Amino acid sequence: MPESYAAYYEGYNNGKDQFGRNVANPAGIDLTPETAKKLGLAYLQNAWVIFTTDDFGGSNPEKLYKVIAGSFSDKQNALDREAYLESKGIECIIMQVTVSGKTYYRVQAGAYRERANAEARLQEVKDAGVTDAFIVYE
Template sequence: MKLYLDPGHGGTDSGATGNGLLEKNVNLDIALRIRSILVNNYENVDVQMSRTGDTTKSLQQRTNEANAWGADYFLSIHCNAFNGSAQGYEDYIYSGLSDSSPSAGYQNTIHAEIIKVNQLQNRGKKKGNLHVLRESNMPALLTENGFIDNVHDSNLMKQSSWLQNVAQGHVNGLAIAFNLQPQQDDSDIIYKVVAGSFRSRDNAEERVAFLSSRGIESFVATVTISGEIWYRAQAGAFSTRANAETRLNEVKNAGITDAYIISEQQTTVLQSTINE
């Protein structure tokens, strides 16, 4: 399944604002979590994102990209805003579609899974004449994950556990709708993406901060090689090499051209490359 995942707004377009939050940031956080869950846990899922950082992209660029790629599904992540008192979750398909359309069928399934876990008032399944729904060639859904200007909803948006639950709800719906199969863990090998190894922890932290600015999650891992301590900027660990290769390409596209993959079996490192 080829999913075009669209965190709404970004860059110069902040989207809705409220209670110290910017919609563009909440949208991106949820979308990155959705991608991570999908590529790390399901077979035969290819995810392309309209943005992985705080960049500006037009609505036409988003739908043109999804159409050219030949995506099977277009999923746009948003938050709502109105008058401070409105609250809850709702989602949209294109208003020109019937209730028996594929988009409506996917909406039914995904909506049901999201409202199980998001702790938000259910405002229902809706239709709208929105560009990303109208101009995408494939079935499409736009989710509005709470009202950012509502105190109750925005307090939830500030919690990492809530963001993770919302992402998981989206994934649960996608897995049912597209009959996604869990990855089979039949090997002890783990593939780790290393975006640099350093003698100085400060240098490793700087690399992690850079990756974060590009929307790529990473952390500092400590490893001892030939009696010396090294600090790695690690951008993920995967049970399949294909998923590791996908992340490696993202890291390289962000400008870390010397990033590489190491294979580990239990505690034995099979291959390692060191960068000063």
């Protein structure tokens, strides 16, 4: 059994990893800051990242097709959408972005190198009742 799994689910080492950090995700992996940035994560941010083997290729490794399941100026609205999707079994994260000087909280339900994978995920989100979902390529 992985140490992080035991810490998270069974309280091993008082729920902490070998560095004394609280385990927030029993299946988590550490990414380099450069890789995390490419996935749209802030420095040292913990978040769910969904990927497939198609995500390792592509003509532009800097850009991803991101499934946005809502974009809100009020963070609570984003938190509510995230909770709703997760209740439907769809993992997502909230990303803070600035567009034309205004802050938005995007509920991101996946990031993919291949558009077909993003479109499949978009359909899952729409099937869950989120009709305002869309894909951005950035």
